[in-house]
Amino acid sequence: MIKYISTYVLLIFCTNALAVNYVELRTLLVAAATDEATANLLLQKTTQTTQQNAIVLGYHAAVTMTMAKHCYLPTSKLSYFKKGKVMLEAAIRKSPSSAELKFIRLAIQCNIPSMLGYAQNISADKNELIQYLKSNTASADTDLKMRIKKLLLTCNKCTTIEIKSIQNL
Numbered sequence: 001m002i003k004y005i006s007t008y009v010l011l012i013f014c015t016n017a018l019a020v021n022y023v024e025l026r027t028l029l030v031a032a033a034t035d036e037a038t039a040n041l042l043l044q045k046t047t048q049t050t051q052q053n054a055i056v057l058g059y060h061a062a063v064t065m066t067m068a069k070h071c072y073l074p075t076s077k078l079s080y081f082k083k084g085k086v087m088l089e090a091a092i093r094k095s096p097s098s099a100e101l102k103f104i105r106l107a108i109q110c111n112i113p114s115m116l117g118y119a120q121n122i123s124a125d126k127n128e129l130i131q132y133l134k135s136n137t138a139s140a141d142t143d144l145k146m147r148i149k150k151l152l153l154t155c156n157k158c159t160t161i162e163i164k165s166i167q168n169l
Contacts, residue, residue: 020049020051020053020055020056022055022100022141022143022144023143024045025042025045025046025056025059026143026144026147028041028042028045028063029042029059029062029063029066029104032063032066033066033069033111034069036070039063039066039067039069039070042059042063043060043063043064043067046059046060046063047060053095054091054092054094054095054098054101055091055095055098055100055101057087057090057091057094058088058091058092058098058100058101058104058105059104060087061084061085061086061087061088061090061091061104062084062088062104062107062108063084064080064083064084064087065080065081065083065084065085065088065108065112066084067080067084068080068081068084081112081116085118088101088104088105088108092105099128099129099132099137099138099144099148100144102125102128102129102132103125103129103144103147103148103151105121105125106121106122106125106126106129106151106155107151107155109121109122109125110122110151110155110156110157122157123157126152126155126157126158126162129148129151129152130152130158130162130165130166132148133145133148133149133152133166133169134169138169149166149169152166153166153167
């Protein structure tokens with residue numbers, strides 16, 4: 001009996017150790033924008049995780065794009081950006097209804113220079129995220145809900161009516 005309990009406890013511990021902590025990925029991505037060491041840590045975490053789902057790939061894509069901020073050469077900056085963009089779009093094709101991936105893309109598109117020409121999804125992603133906030137699904141992940149609300153309220157892409165609606169959610 002003790003043998004079975006020990007095996008069960010070990011199985012639970014191993015499963016939790018392999019689980020992806022999305023709050024940690026979100027926090028690291030924000031810090032990666034200003035800290036190269038954090039960007040490298042996030043790259044490592046998203047590469048080494050055993051759960052290579054679309055969301056983890058989305059965070060890997062986002063941090064790849066963020067690496068452009070930590071390069072000096074314009075060619076390297078553009079290379080990181082393009083590589084990350086392709087990966088992010090592939091992740092979204094894998095999971096097109098993921099609010100988390102739309103959140104990542106909107107955050108990127110709202111914070112990069114317009115000359116990069118990566119702003120075509122802002123309106124659609126904004127509308128999908130507003131609908132997500134209004135749904136019951138948003139209550140399951142309060143951290144993501146809070147971050148989406150903050151992004152929508154600060155990205156200067158919402159109308160006054162949308163802002164009032166978001167504030168009431």
